[in-house]
């Protein structure tokens with residue numbers, strides 16, 4: 001039976017990268033999002049095996065209509081209100097999309113006999129890390145609206161797995177970075193400043209140690225989780241297993257962009273200058289290595305170098321009037 005993968009949040013940053021990776025290996029793809037993006041519209045013109053489905057995951061009837069119309073065989077679920085600050089500003093909408101939307105998805109899967117979903121989850125479901133390196137068994141006590149709604153989606157998945165035989169697999173990734181990251185976060189803020197020739201000084205949080213994973217490695221981990229025949233576990237860390245500091249990020253940017261005026265100061269890292277971060281660290285990736293054969297290709301230094309190369313290429317293309325990614 002040919003595979004037809006439904007990707008929710010397919011216009012989003014990780015969603016479109018996953019769509020591209022699935023198309024590249026010959027899968028049929030249904031790309032669900034509130035609206036198709038210029039990038040997904042462009043992809044659809046080149047790939048007849050890509051179908052665009054505009055639907056609101058929070059609306060049950062729209063979700064089930066997508067299943068009726070397109071008959072997916074498996075799901076990669078990335079749609080969400082993403083980020084600690086954004087979610088805190090719209091807590092009810094976040095509950096509706098991240099949690100209720102996930103339930104709508106699981107119900108539609110149950111009714112249409114679709115078993116496998118890989119849910120993009122997050123280290124925010126843990127709250128404060130109690131050790132510098134944590135495994136998937138670490139207690140999940142989120143202290144953000146975002147983390148709480150993502151944890152609820154994970155738990156609903158467990159109920160649907162136990163009761164209805166779904167296979168809801170959670171890929172817990174950490175701070176993903178790479179070209180075109182859609183939010184003002186490191187390393188993007190440092191790289192943009194460095195390439196613009198402006199200064200960027202982070203006034204606190206330089207000593208925050210956090211696992212940062214290059215987007216290609218996250219996408220590779222998602223596909224491995226999607227493809228594995230029988231899962232012994234329902235959660236995997238797809239990260240690097242290391243926790244460099246934010247100051248390391250600035251240091252690598254200075255190394256690859258000579259003259260870059262980017263720096264940090266120690267102290268409490270604030271999300272969006274407002275919300276103190278939970279205590280972070282590294283996500284142990286032994287389980288993903290052993291069970292999925294996951295092997296990240298980029299440590300932070302290599303990922304920063306690649307991000308800078310990509311950002312430079314994008315700027316050159318824009319200046320030349322070409323089309324960016």
Ligand SMILES: NC(=O)c1ccc[n+]([C@@H]2O[C@H](COP(=O)([O-])OP(=O)(O)OC[C@H]3O[C@@H](n4cnc5c(N)ncnc54)[C@H](O)[C@@H]3O)[C@@H](O)[C@H]2O)c1
Nearest residue numbers: 009011012013014033034056057078079080082120122176
């Ligand atoms: N980017 C990261 O660093 C990171 C880290 C850990 C986990 N994640 C998880 O990865 C997933 C994707 O993150 P991202 O960075 O690509 O975010 P993103 O904001 O770029 O993408 C999310 C997509 O979901 C779509 N969406 C929102 N509400 C919807 C609705 N009601 N119906 C249908 N679509 C809707 C948005 O339109 C958007 O295209 C999320 O589930 C997030 O929790 C991301």
